Amino acid sequence: MSGTTRQIVEDPRTPRPGSREPRDGQRPSAPRTSPPGSKRPRVSAATLGIPLAYLAVTVFGVWWIDIRPAAVAAGFGDIARLLERMVPPTTGPVSDLLTLALETLWIAIAGTGLATIASVFLAAAASRHFTGPKLVRWLAQGIIIVTRAVPSLIFAILFVRIFGLGPLAGGLAIAVHSIGMIGKMMADVFEEQSPSPREAIASVGASRLQNFVSTTLTRALPAVTSLVIYRLDINVRASAVLGLVGAGGIGVALQTAIGSLNYRRAAGIILVIVALLLILELVAYLVQRAVAEHADEHTQSQLHVAGSTPAAPGWNRSRVLRSAAAASAVILFLYSLSQLSLNLSRLGQAWNNALALLSGFVPPVFTEEILLGIFESVIMAFTATFFGVLVGLVIAVLSTRHLVRFEPLSLALRGIVVFMRGIPDIVYALIFVAALGLGPFAGFLALSISCTALASKFFTDSLQNIDPAPLRALEATGAGRIQVFVSGVWPQFVPSFIGNSLFTSDLALRESAVLGIVGAGGIGFLLDESVATLHYQQTAGILIGLIVVVVALESVARWARRKVI
Template structure:
């Protein structure tokens, strides 16, 4: 029987209107960070009294100072060689000492540590504190304890480097394959034997890369440690500026810039060689894995257990021996005689006993707030300016290839000048205060952000941009729809990283009189008020750790 009931039709759905993407947590975080950056930048401008008129006047004063510094007066070749050698030895000694300390510290701070339970949190506290306090802040303390000279500088480099090397090495230890370690424990090996025989060989390549990267950073930092009397070429720079010999100061700045640029070129060459070596090794391994002709892995006549002394092993052993010799020479150059070290013990005891209890005050908190505003405002302004320069530099966004090369060279030169040198110049031109520190951080943050942003832009998927361009989209339309949505996570993550670095540097700039908490720290040590010094160190560590946590949470939700 066929039903004659008329078929019922579903009611027509209401018109949903134009489609809009839903608000996700990722979009909310990105929008919140953008609003916060604008608000902090406006507050920073208000705090330091920055206006177009004051900025123009400040730049005019700086231009007059630069004209007074021309032409540069270069020191003698012998003096330059000695200053550069002392700077390099400080960096090598500090990095080597930090590597020796970081290995046991990283194994103790790792998640699978089997020793006493209280050791792991204690090790993590040491890692956080040493990483949070800048190198120059440690240099001020060690100059007070050990006196003027490269010994204080090397120890400052070592203590601060422990935080980074131990943190990255801890991550490598935790990511290592646990099976060999468990097998060694099952055979009755102790924890030290397990670490040395199974874990350390697996993380040694990562440790080598971390130490080389940290050495590059430490050489740059050692170039300005002499400003507080910790040896190196910075001593000559501080002497020249203090005696108003601006021509000699310009010459020393040129030496520092050339040294940093040469190190940059050397670092790039080493990284390219390492990448090429890995590619060749992987390709050989792939060919060996696919070889089914029965070709032996070892040359004919060599026993399986006899690895042999081939050219690669000879070079590696020679490099290790040379590294050890250079490290010992660098330690000897610090003049660590027992009499000097024993004489420093009363100073160390006075510093440590005077630090408790910490003396927090309203002036201290206002100085910390000033450093925070300087750093975040300069990072936000630097990110905006760096984005413009990155668009002119990246090969997939630049309107003209020769312009990209010119801007890239300019950024390398600007980034090669340490932040403290910018601060010293602006303080000499504009006087003491946060205005000079903000301008110094603004310049360095712009150059650093432009480099990070340009690298991120060049690594994006080119297909969306090419598809939009092929159907007639204009340049700004293809960028807004094809590049920017991909770039937002990298822009946010790199911007937060620049803010983190700017916050650490704001403490350093205050030592030169460029505002912030650094000047208060130097004054507290000079007047033996170590309880105030302890409060400043604690405040810096808390603020830096908070910024790091914010950056880590944002990257986890955005990247």
């Protein structure tokens, strides 16, 4: 999706507990003020260097992608004519579409559940508090990094080759990629806990497993629950397009409709995807409120009421609801697994396919074509981020109530952003390729829309949570709106602006790596072709290159956050 999280690889919506990276709605620190006559603090190198680097890359990207005003105007004309051909939308056989929509949901639930189970063990091993062999910790951290760096659609391509067409490949792709985010953030949750309970349990002779379950895991459950619900929302968006590479779900119908030039049915399918995602976003929001600690004034801080004996805690309404919800989640997860078309014969064949795939990876091949494709993906991502951040900042300022006090405008802009985020990036790319033809220009436009929606969401939440006292003080002195923004808002907003812009780039880079699958430029086309033609050494080279680029960007982001935030 487009959408969903900065702390992680995929489109965030709500604050994720336990992460050390900037979150939606996280309140930036108030600007430090110096006493009269003192020197002004030096501006961080990251504060100036990062925007200048984005500007330099964007100037080059405008030339590389051939973004000219005349070409943009002509392109929007072609897109308008395509949209006219998509009206009125139709869905075709509703029963078939409903079946595919449910299959999308089962893929997301099964993948999220599998990733959660695996992430508990990986996060425990990757945490700084892990007392086992260092090799195990390094291996767990490496798995988390690699699975986070490779997009789910790329995993889907590989698993389709191993397991064949169908939802099983999609569910496993969602699971493996989700480990990167869930495992990383779960490890952060474990690390941020106070060590006192662990030390107390260890002092009475408890084993390492007993200590972990009774202290670390138990205290992390509320945060982990919120994290998993948020990840499920992201995975539904991702699984909606896995059918484009044969991994099941409603994307199969979308690819068929566009491939057969049935644009009205394609429009109807896109609307169904958007409706499904918006409904699930609302459900996720309600569930997160329900599981949040002290979600309302009636929530009690105690976990259980007193039972008949101190060793037997009693049952109250809250405990009954939590237990019922947990049981329902387990049943739903098990049912979703049964819908992935899993059978023993396919597993036996998959093992041979996996061995052939992995053995073909060695030695990896790096060619000029691979480097050029990765380079084009990076240029697309950074150029789209630059334009998306600028437009997103304007939308965020106009959507923030204590900056622009016009409620209808704020609500309208927020609704537009929600709708924009509801359409996955690759769907935008499909539309632009159909209207404009193959090439990076279509991918740039798709990523620009995604970056605009994502950045505006992040920025709006951050602006809503700045300290309003400096703003009101400036207004009391007769300062204008622009003066209030420059002197009162911007100093507080800079850390969030830098951090969220970097995270938007991170997500855009992952997405740009797969847009080539539908012909929208970048390395995706070459990757898909290498798997389809069994050139696995080339596939390995592409994957290694993507991992190196993503890890390098994450390292720059961590450095910038230390300097700015």
